[in-house]
Amino acid sequence: MADINIVAATPVIIVAGTSVVTLSLGLVPWRRVRLYGPLLAAGTALIAAMVMSGVLWGDRQLAFDGNIRADRFSLLLNFVFLIAALAVIMFSWREPASVDRRGEWPSLVLASTAGMMLVAGSGDLITLFLGIELLSVALYALCAIEVWRERSLESGLKYLIVGAVGSAFFLYGLAMLFGATGSLKFSEIGREISQQSLANEPFLLAAIALIVVGLGFKASAAPFHMWTPDVYEGAPTGITAFMSTGTKAAAIAAFLLIFQGILPGVEGDWQAAIITIAVASIVVGNIAALVQRNLKRLLAYSSIAQAGYLLIGIATGTIAGAEATLYYLFAYLAMTLAAFAVVLIRERQVPDGERLESLSGYWRTSPLLAVVMTIAMLSLAGFPPLSGFVGKFLLFGSAVDADLAWLAVVGAIGSVVSVVYYLRVVGVIWFGQTDPEREERRLGPVTGATVVGVTSALAAIALTFATNPILDVCRGAAESLLAP
């Protein structure tokens, strides 16, 4: 019985539909419409999708015969994706890259966002894979969109190749899962696994292994992280911010969906795999970040480490763990966007803006942004009382709770190490000497990015004080994940 229930799918439909609209808006003959139309349309669509996600908030609704779900989990994650996309749209307001590609840029961003929302809202394996592919393919193009820059092309190509390998692993894993259970629907797979005691079934184990690898690529978790620094460095900074927040959130959502949503019964089979990549990510990300002098590469390695922290919550396999992961996703979104906003602005102010040295003594010229970057760095490092601290505290607490205290210790040591490189950035901003020779020029507009940066920094603080209500929401989402 095909039950369409199109309302439940409206957020995705709005975003995907507007993706087409923006593309055509970029082709109309009037210059003004070409210039502002696509971005405005994209912004409106994102806000509309947020409103719809808010309206739909509540118990699970299924659309398209259960292929798309709208429950607290997917709707909550919609907000992460939509906020990230909105930030990119604000970043690119009058950005040089998009001058002659008005339509394509927002269109691809929207397409990618729709893919992320499909991932979080998928009800079966096909939709899930479709979502992953949609988000990746749009991003391959976005990374390479500054075609006149060799680095950008290189970044797009690298991402394409590595991403394709990851997708192949993932698809193979999904196929194995189908083979093991004979069903594509999450609900049926879950029932099948719990009824037939499939634990230690070779098919299932292979499926788990392949899925972990495939998603590990997408989440840039070690040891599948090698592409991350190069791609992050080469891609336009706005897109880098989008990748490190949206894509990561989508991959984490897929992790949660598959392992906690449909495979909770066979926890013993997948826990070790996730713990392994979590530990590897924390170790590799934090150690490699220590020697980075390029801000985008530093943030790339830091995002690898952060993926490791997020995976801790998944590895616990408990509701508290999922809840902590969801909370940390929001905190991570806020602090990462704030950091990237400052990098982006600096890139538009000085020629070598992505180098750490370019921030030297930055607070003298721009105290507001210096404070924003400081909050972002301190929060990423997990300094109380910022939200990064609360998030890590929750994650590590959930690990201890699940008898994985040693994992929490690894995470804590990792964050000690991370303090060194995060504080180095802070130190350079506040205690460094300004270079009078430095050529200050205006390469692009900074207003949109400033707004994003300040808002995100405030959000990073506000999340701390609103921990209680937000955790309630996250708990609801985590519980709906486990609902049959």
Added chain:
Amino acid sequence: MILAPFVAALFVIALPPQIGVLPVRAMAMVGALVALAANCYILAGFDRDGAELQFVDTQEWATQVGLEWNVGVDGIAIWLVLLTTVLFTLAIIATILRPPSREPQFLMLLLMGETALLGLFTANNLVLFYVFWEAMLIPFAFMIGIWGNEDRREALMRFVVYTMVGSLVMLVAVVGTAFVARDVTGQFTYEIQALRAVDFTETQSTLLFAGFALAFAIKLPLWPFHGWLPRAYGAAPLLVTALLAAVMSKAAVYGLLRVGVPVFPEGADNFTIPLLTLAVIGIVYGSVVAWRQDSMRMLIGYSSLAHLGFIVLGIMAFDVIGGQGAVLQMVNHGIVVAASFAIVAVISRAANREMIDSVSGLSAVAPRMAYVFLLVAMAALAIPGSNAFVGEFFILTGTFRWHVWAASLATIGIVYAAIYMLRLYQDSFMGPLRATGRATDAELTVKDAIYMAPLVLAMLFIAFYPAALVGATEASIKRAVAPAQIAADRPPEDIAEPVVPNPPPAVQPLPGDEPDLTAEDAGAPR
């Protein structure tokens, strides 16, 4: 109630820096004064005989994981809160009178530092305690890093690395405490009062205490964890050095008395001898090194190391008198050190880079200064009749009853204190008049008097009427050290409070509606 100072301080932070210096100054003063006023209000309404926390304020934060905003003061905390508000108010006055470059930012950081310290002294939740402990580091690090002298980078690095290591050990201990407590009682909480009731096994208690003690020892700093001290004290602006020595070091001793000893009595007992030893070494080492310094600032800095050793001695003696002395001495030391640094600031106007040998005979041109300095020096070396004498006497009495050796060795420190303080006085104020700068600059001006006078008056007040402080601490101290006394197998008649099997947290009165404790039941078993 306690929230008032925080809100006020936050207001100042929010002030935009563009609007000129005058409103910023005004806001900073208002922030500090509101904090002070709220503090006086609390002091007026404080029940001097109560052992429990008073003026408790709780707010939900993240209750699912045991985090909550939970603050209150007891007979120990109230004095430190008072010390903090007074000293920071004076620091802000001093900043306004002799403004550094980029004054608004400096004031903002001062107020943030004050907020963190007030939060720390009032926190009744281990996580909150940790949060403020970390938060305190940030403004101080910035003040050293931006306004410090040419050595500031390395000093800052050391300061941050040392304290971060301590903090992380403490974080592990905080989380560990809660989880161990949950295994014991089945209740998951970070509340310090509730954790006191938990019976940890000896190993648990020892390990957790060790974690906390390490963090405190670094912040204190206790010998041999003082590696950051000379550089940080040397590189920081004088005002910040004064605050580091006067207030921030108290945070650590306070932690020992508030968290370390009462929550982990067995662990504290196991660490008595090592900590006493380190404290005694610190006293002797600090005094000897202070004697050999050529810079006035470092002389005071090292003397502060010795004085902190005394305070640790008083706490680790697990004796009511010793503990009372320790609290009194925390306040005394805060005032005296702040005054000493203020004096250094004044004298160094006539000196070359605060070098002792660059001035002498100043009393001829700066008689008022000489008088004040002599007064402060007397207090610093704890001459009978001064405020510090009462404190040190209490501490030594308390310690002597249980650890004769420690008390005897510690008196060396008193002797040396006389030597180095008098040397400083003699070298700079006696002898032929000589100065690198204009000698008359070393005289006390009206500006200096504004912030110096309250300190001196406070010193005199405590010297003449120490009971004002000491009396109010008794009940709290008894409550804090009694478990450790039991753990130390003291004879029953020496245990401050009869064995208090704390009722399970479930039947404890909710914060806010507990009956006013009167003198009769403060010491009685509940």
